[in-house]
Amino acid sequence: MVFVKAKSGPPNCGDPESLFTVQYFDEEGNMTIRGGGTVAWRCNNPGNLRASSYSKSAKRRAIGTAGYGENEYAVYPDYETGHEALVVMLKGGIYSPLSLREAMIRYDKPNPNYINIIVDKTGLNPERKVKSLNDQEFKAFWQAIETTEKWKVGKEDFIEKWVITGVHMKQGVISEYCIRQNGNDVWMSKQEVIILAQEWRIHAIVVHCSNGTMYLRPEYHAKRFREMVC
Amino acid sequence: MQNGFVRWFASLLLCFFSSAFCFSEEDWLWEGDTSLVLSMDEPERLVSMSGELTLQVLDRESENPELGTVDLFVIKMDSESFEVACSTPVHAAFHSPESIRENLRCHELELTGDFDKSWLREHLGQTVTLSGYLWHAHTHHHYTPVMMDSDPWFK
Numbered sequence: 001m002v003f004v005k006a007k008s009g010p011p012n013c014g015d016p017e018s019l020f021t022v023q024y025f026d027e028e029g030n031m032t033i034r035g036g037g038t039v040a041w042r043c044n045n046p047g048n049l050r051a052s053s054y055s056k057s058a059k060r061r062a063i064g065t066a067g068y069g070e071n072e073y074a075v076y077p078d079y080e081t082g083h084e085a086l087v088v089m090l091k092g093g094i095y096s097p098l099s100l101r102e103a104m105i106r107y108d109k110p111n112p113n114y115i116n117i118i119v120d121k122t123g124l125n126p127e128r129k130v131k132s133l134n135d136q137e138f139k140a141f142w143q144a145i146e147t148t149e150k151w152k153v154g155k156e157d158f159i160e161k162w163v164i165t166g167v168h169m170k171q172g173v174i175s176e177y178c179i180r181q182n183g184n185d186v187w188m189s190k191q192e193v194i195i196l197a198q199e200w201r202i203h204a205i206v207v208h209c210s211n212g213t214m215y216l217r218p219e220y221h222a223k224r225f226r227e228m229v230c
Numbered sequence: 231m232q233n234g235f236v237r238w239f240a241s242l243l244l245c246f247f248s249s250a251f252c253f254s255e256e257d258w259l260w261e262g263d264t265s266l267v268l269s270m271d272e273p274e275r276l277v278s279m280s281g282e283l284t285l286q287v288l289d290r291e292s293e294n295p296e297l298g299t300v301d302l303f304v305i306k307m308d309s310e311s312f313e314v315a316c317s318t319p320v321h322a323a324f325h326s327p328e329s330i331r332e333n334l335r336c337h338e339l340e341l342t343g344d345f346d347k348s349w350l351r352e353h354l355g356q357t358v359t360l361s362g363y364l365w366h367a368h369t370h371h372h373y374t375p376v377m378m379d380s381d382p383w384f385k
Binding site: 110 | 257258259260261262263264270290293300302321322323324325326329333334335342343365366367368369370371372375377383384385
């Protein structure tokens with residue numbers, strides 16, 4: 001499953017705002033909701049990078065941002081892409097000339113002990129420059145950062161986006177839709193289906209008329225409903 | 231002929247792996263508006279920023295309040311300083327002027343580094359002017375989109 005878009009969702013019932021969920025959408029429009037765990041896991045962002053011109057850039061391949069209030073994080077489609085954003089930053093022109101001590105002061109300035117944690121985990125000399133690390137040492141360095149930033153898996157829910165497979169018409173107007181849910185066909189009233197479409201649960205577009213009524217139309221390039229009459 | 235092919239194939243592999251797995255120092259730069267990126271061969275600019283000095287007490291980790299709190303000194307910038315924050319190129323640039331302005335805390339400036347904490351405490355609630363070097367937020371440990379340190383990024 002390849003995620004192509006992501007955004008914040010509300011926290012799970014009873015959770016504080018800081019435990020926002022992240023909604024991922026795949027190419028089929030199905031939604032996967034990540035809740036619990038840590039921000040790093042929920043956002044596929046092991047460095048806990050804030051949403052910025054850097055972290056959201058096309059080169060870094062973020063698929064959205066998520067967070068609460070002013071605390072916005074970049075969201076990546078998978079761990080590897082999020083990890084790459086961290087590594088590119090550490091290898092980039094602004095971190096690589098710094099010593100490990102200087103780098104960690106900038107990475108987490110309220111926590112002067114961060115460098116001690118990194119040294120404990122890696123055994124590296126804190127006065128060494130980031131760019132002086134060989135591949136193995138650099139790996140130990142980013143691994144120590146990712147561990148300290150905490151990657152804890154939470155709960156993932158998959159919500160399939162359903163497809164309309166048939167319609168019933170009454171006096172020339174669609175009255176019911178047949179919805180394929182997890183392989184089973186279920187008939188629903190027009191009103192029920194409109195509500196589901198508004199919640200992004202069905203492949204259909206809700207059209208609002210000027211007189212306040214609503215109707216559905218197929219997504220771009222999808223089969224017309226009138227060709228599905230049963 | 232065979233050797234030539236092997237050499238060509240090896241160089242193709244090398245090109246692929248070097249571009250896929252090695253990142254140069256410039257790879258961190260983003261496309262689009264990079265007007266706040268200061269060239270590495272230019273010295274960082276010392277700026278003076280003014281506004282009301284405040285103390286903000288935050289959870290060290292927003293998801294783990296039991297880990298305690300951290301005190302942050304923050305200047306609520308006046309309009310002139312805000313424009314300086316949005317227009318001064320810096321070495322540690324992670325934002326464009328637009329991405330600073332769209333942040334909800336864009337008018338706040340967190341102080342980092344070796345500013346005299348006791349002096350800062352004495353002047354809480356007052357309008358102050360402090361000099362330092364700007365840099366941009368990029369991890370969740372950073373509170374405001376633009377911060378000011380007593381030292382330049384490269385000492």
